[in-house]
Amino acid sequence: NVRAYELKADLEQQSGDAAAAARTIESLKKELPDQGIGYFRAGQLAVAQKKPDVAIKELQQAIQKAPQAIEPRVALVGLYASQNRLDDASRAAEDFVKAAPRNLLAYQALGEVRLAQKRLPDAEAQFRRMIEIDPKAARGYLNLARLQDASGGIDVAMKTLQQGLTADPADAQIAVALAEAQRGRGNVDAAIATYEGVLKASPTNPVIANNLAYVLLEHKGDKASHERALQLALPLEATNNAAFLDTLGWAYYKVGRYNDAARVLQRVIAAAPNEPMFQYHLGMA
DSSP, X not given: OHHHHHHHHHHHHHTTOHHHHHHHHHHHHHHSTTSSHHHHHHHHHHHHTTOHHHHHHHHHHHHHHOTTOSHHHHHHHHHHHHTTOHHHHHHHHXXXXXXXXXXXXXXXXXXXXXXXXXXXXXXXXXXXXXXXHOTTOHHHHXXXXXXXXXXXXXXXHHHHHHHHHHHOTTOHHHHHHHHHHHHHTTOHHHHHHHHHHHHHHSTTOHHHHHHHHHHHHHHOOSHHXXXXXXXXXXXXXXXXOHHHHHHHHHHHHHTTOHHHHHHHXXXXXXXXXXXXXXXXXXXXX
């Protein structure tokens, strides 16, 4: 039972007994000598122990044993990149693409390496390839927009994000990136419209509800907008997310329900006592 070995090794590692975890993983290798999972887990353990050379050998072995496995290839590219061994990372990412020519992670890995190498046209080509393979690939749009923004093309980046949101109207990651870009350009109404559109497609998404409520509270001064923000934020009281609860507490404050505001914001401070904005909101309440 492979999962049993993995869980045992995880528990041993979490309890601080790396030697026991290593023994468990070695047992897994012996049980399944022709599979890559034991070598992959050994590589992960070596990364955690800050033994990169050992980790590289283990991950390479995992790939040799299981050429179609995705996780060892992702880990190997990331490990090389973290050591600034960009030529090695590039070769590993290129091999990843050859082994899995329809896998989005392969092109993302190669694109990120190309970014690190400052080979921007090549990076852009990899991110566009992700979108070609899957027109709803959020990471493709986000990576491409990040590259365009860094090159000074914020308008082009926003257009890319809008294309992504058109392809998948419920994608929260793209919506947040687009709305924040719009807000950064001073176009608050466009940001609100972006969040409202995604909320229609995904009405229970807490991130979108929180962000829309926050924008309404921070940028709109009318009572209707604040009441709308409160209604959006009310379901967030069931979470333990300090930022979400802060939005709810501030919404209560904005509509004049100060006791409710203080009650919720005290929960926020208990969870995140060192955030100045949360302290300010509680102080105002």
